[in-house]
Amino acid sequence: MTIGQTALKTKAALAAAALLALPTLARADAGTTYYERAFVVAADARCNLFAPHIDAALxxxxxxAxxxxLRSGTGPSELAAAADRARARAATVSCSDPQLALVRARVDGAFAGWMRTPRMDFPGxxxxxxxxRIRSATANWRLQQMSMVGASPVAFGYAGKGDAPELTAVVSFVGxxxxxxxxxxxxxPVRVQRPWLAGDGLAPVSARASLWATGVAPAEAxxxxxxRRTGEAWRFPAAVADALGRLDPRETFAVEFHFRDGSVATAKFEAGDFTAGRAFLAMGML
Structure with missing residues (x-):
């Protein structure tokens, strides 16, 4: 590839990113959307384009994306290659490039409304x-997904008071x-590197990792x-978040509750856009 061709491709990437309405996903090619956003992330890392709150939104x-x-059928290897191309392209762009300044302005403008958004759903x-992201003096859910075990509701995610919620599972067992x-x-991922999308969703026992809760207390109302009037809140270590972030969004994980009679009650959840929801919270409370 000639220097001229490289420059043209770089300008094309910059133009695509500048025209991108980042907070929306209503695009025909989800893989292209991911590439464009990965390009802006890489350019930001290299040129320090955005304030921390915009960086979290990005x-x-x-x-x-x-x-x-992934849900549209693009393979993990294809997305990894797209991210590599995005980083390589960003590495060739001058931080003083006028087109990059246009990208910065467009991204700032696109996220101006997003920064004031108090709640968001991330469908899987x-x-x-x-x-x-609404600040509250009482305990509430910052990031939550619902499931059931039998007739008992189970919620999992970030919950608590103030700005430091903990990973928590709240269950109200019936009878x-x-x-x-x-x-x-x-x-x-050490035992099985590829996403497990077969069977009942959970990887075989031989291919599973587990992380135990660090404590339990009566759940706040x-x-x-x-x-429900009563329930238990089980707290989990921060390492769970990193483990969930390594899953394919289509994968299943579960919270297991162990009883003294040897029985186990299992509530299944979907990894989904946990990482996106976590980054949304990093934008700060309102």
Missing amino acids: QAATAQ RGAA TRRTWTAN RSRPYAARIVLRD TLLAGE
Whole structure:
């Protein structure tokens, strides 16, 4: 490829990024959307284009685009290659390029409204993560996905008071004894590198990793589902978030509740756009 061809392709990438309405996903080619957002992320990392709150919004939008591309049928290897191309292209752009300044202005403008958005849903294939940035003096859900085990509702995500919510599972068991332990089970990427999308969704026992809850307490009323009056809140270590972030958005993970009679109650969840929801929260409380 000649120097002239490289310059033309770089200008084309800049123009595409400048025209991109970043907070929306109503585009025909989800893979192209991901490439364009990955390009802006790479340019930002190299040239320090955006303030931290805009950077967090951009990370959320890029993660959201990746999830949409995977759900549309684009393979993980294709997206990894797209991200590599985006980084390589960003490496050739001068930080003083006027087109890059246009990209910066367009991104700032596109996210101006997003920064004031208090809540956002991140739909997956089967389930939705709901994010909430409204500051509250009482415990509430910052990022939540709902499931069921039998007739008992289970919520999982970030919950708590103030600006430091914890990864939590809240369950209200109906008509049975209470569990003595809980853990997250999910595919172990060291044992199985490819996403597990077969069977009932959960990877085979031989291919799973698990992370145990670090504590339990009565759930505050504001965290309970529907008209439930009581429930338990199980707290999980921060490492769970990184483990979920490594999953394919289409993959299933579960919260297992262990009882003293040897039985296990399993609530299944979808990884979905957990990473995008987490980045949305990083934009700060309103």
